[in-house]
Amino acid sequence: MLTVLGRNNSSNVQKVTWCLEELGVPYERRDVGGAFGGNKDAAYLAMNPNGLVPTVLDQGRVLWESNAILRYLAASYDTGSLWEPDPGRRAEGEKWMDWQLSVLAPPMTPLFLQHIRTPPERRDPLLMATSLERASRAFGMLDAALARSAWLGGERFTVADVSCGVLAYRWMNLPIERPALPALADWYARLMGRPAYQAQVMIGLS
Ligand SMILES: N[C@@H](CCC(=O)N[C@@H](CS)C(=O)NCC(=O)O)C(=O)O
Missing domain, CATH: 1.20.1050.10 (Glutathione S-transferase Yfyf (Class Pi); Chain A, domain 2)
Structure with a gap:
């Protein structure tokens, strides 16, 4: 299942979970960053060298930068509204x-x-x-x-x-x-x- 790493009070994580719910894509979210920590651990930095949230794991891909993730989600999972093909x-x-x-x-x-x-x-x-x-x-x-x-x-x-x-x-x-x-x-x-x-x-x- 698509996984979002990041705390839910981060505006950049919120972009991703809002978009996923608009698209109706099932996902799980794990708390990382802020008071939860974990984003400076070696394992996290190996996925996202910025040590920031969100990071998204989907179909073997590791994605970061919230707006790039929005584009990826809309282009991959859109059913005809969020993504403009032209x-x-x-x-x-x-x-x-x-x-x-x-x-x-x-x-x-x-x-x-x-x-x-x-x-x-x-x-x-x-x-x-x-x-x-x-x-x-x-x-x-x-x-x-x-x-x-x-x-x-x-x-x-x-x-x-x-x-x-x-x-x-x-x-x-x-x-x-x-x-x-x-x-x-x-x-x-x-x-x-x-x-x-x-x-x-x-x-x-x-
Ligand atoms: N340009 C990045 C910025 C990511 C960012 O600044 N994330 C903040 C939360 S909004 C963060 O990770 N802060 C450190 C932390 O949560 O520990 C993006 O759009 O994804």
Whole structure:
């Protein structure tokens, strides 16, 4: 059976389990990383030299990098929705997946860690303020895109929405002041209506 190695409060693990449940692919998940540890052990590093989660084991393959895993899952197991076969249309969504890692995650990671995993007395107000400003700008870009099309990859839900959707949950639930972004709010409301998102992502922040 397909195996996901990674704790369920990791946004990158959540991408994978959300996608698997959207696709209806059976899987097992084992807790690795964070308080569970194991991700710096030699056996784990031999599979994933980054020592990060998630790692996916499937049909003799060892896969890491959450967005690459999303592409693999959708291309391998899709029954006609999450994966866009046309390369041009697929690139419309894929650019948001690369953007999620290079633009959205860099400010969202410190913003989340400061608010949720750092005791108040050890927080860095300047880091929190600059991260909030950068994340607000990034979500503003998503809002502009979502004002033009219903989903990030075009007219239907794809893995691009999965990649950015996990961070939207954090953005919407952190105790921060958010700019009014109506198209983003509408997209987020539609994500919240999906049972797999409810089960894998809407589980609180920890
Ligand atoms: N670019 C990687 C990033 C993976 C990553 O940073 N994972 C974090 C959790 S979200 C991690 O492994 N942190 C260390 C730990 O959990 O012990 C991906 O998209 O898979």
